[in-house]
Amino acid sequence: MTGGKPPAYAASIITKRDELTIMNELRGQVALITGGSSGIGAAIGRTLAKRGVRVVLAARRAEQAEAVADEIRADGGEALVVACDVREVDQVQAMVQRTIDHFGGLDILIPNAGFGYRAAIVDGDIERWKGMIDTNIYGVLLTLKYGVPHLIDRGQGDVILLSSVAGHIVAEGGAGYSATKFAVNAIGEALRQEVTRKNIRVTILSPGVVVSGFQEVAQYPPGIIDNWLSGNPPMQVEDIAQIVEDVLDLPRHVSINQLLIRPTGQLRP
Template structure:
């Protein structure tokens, strides 16, 4: 189901790898107009060349910097005059037991996973309000529904994404804006590479042995985008069939 995607202007954060890259590849095939942001500019530029995007369609973006996120959205408006979809995808998962007191990692997760999403909303919301249309797609996690040892802060950030998204959904009704939460389980990305705690990393590697392709996430995003304007897919939670929790 790919109707209603052709020609849509889509901004993606965290687009240089994993979920963001897979989604960019699928939406490019489906005719979307992409503007991609990530910290790793070289990888963004390589992806843009593969997808035949203009050089201006990529912007080096650290989502912990509100001004950089604003510049990313502004680039989309400069190039295409509008923003139809804001995919707030950038995230990190340096999980550890609380007793390890990895406070710097707690701060990093809060800055990327929560503030990064809010900065994306702050940048794109005025554009969508003016258009009286648009869609936010915010990436949460199965961890936003269920917390386990070692994942406390990560789960808290992803629960926050769900709460923020639901509040946004209720507030933007006068502007015909849609809001979608995507909550993946074990999907093959570089996310587990950010785990520095050896015990948690070992356990997570076991979970991710059953991980499914990032293409699964891209198809969920495509599904949510492709619905008619009067249909708002509010949340999709999905896992590998073999994942028990």
């Protein structure tokens, strides 16, 4: 069918959609971002603060997070820094409580703290595996366990999780890191089913190569990024922050649950 009036059933759906559409006003909301001292977390903090979101930057390196918070304040935004190791239950509980005490509530929860480590299984460093599993899986679960009840209290909220392309595609050397990011996908989908009827949106972002502190921490072998990108540009942390802003800006009845985001020139993984 082309042109003309829409059929009656469509007209009623369109009317209903207009009636139900509630935009998500970001100004005044409170966002808690773990891994806010660097990279993607810091960029999300800067971007949301520009939109009037009051941000909490949590990380172990509090001085580094404080430098990000100073930038935000100099730009007219509001930011609080909380020193927290997401592997420690008491520290995660204290991080959430400090957020509530300072800003009076929590609307946006972004358990972003994490790191990578590549090694063939037979060469794996067991301490690094354990640290990565404790941070990328247990730390995410703890942050959600203590943070999400406050979103439920508000009657609406957003959770944005950081998975990875490695959470969808496994490559040699990536057993440990991929396992943690497959786990993030599982956690995010379970959480979605648990809270979506409570007006809480859950979004899992899976980026490809983003330039950040990540590559240094992961101690990637030389040449690996060139191999993936063949000289094409990687993504910048601001690209991911912009996507977070876009996801949050959607009307409340629209929820993007999964996004795979690669630099255009990244052929694989």
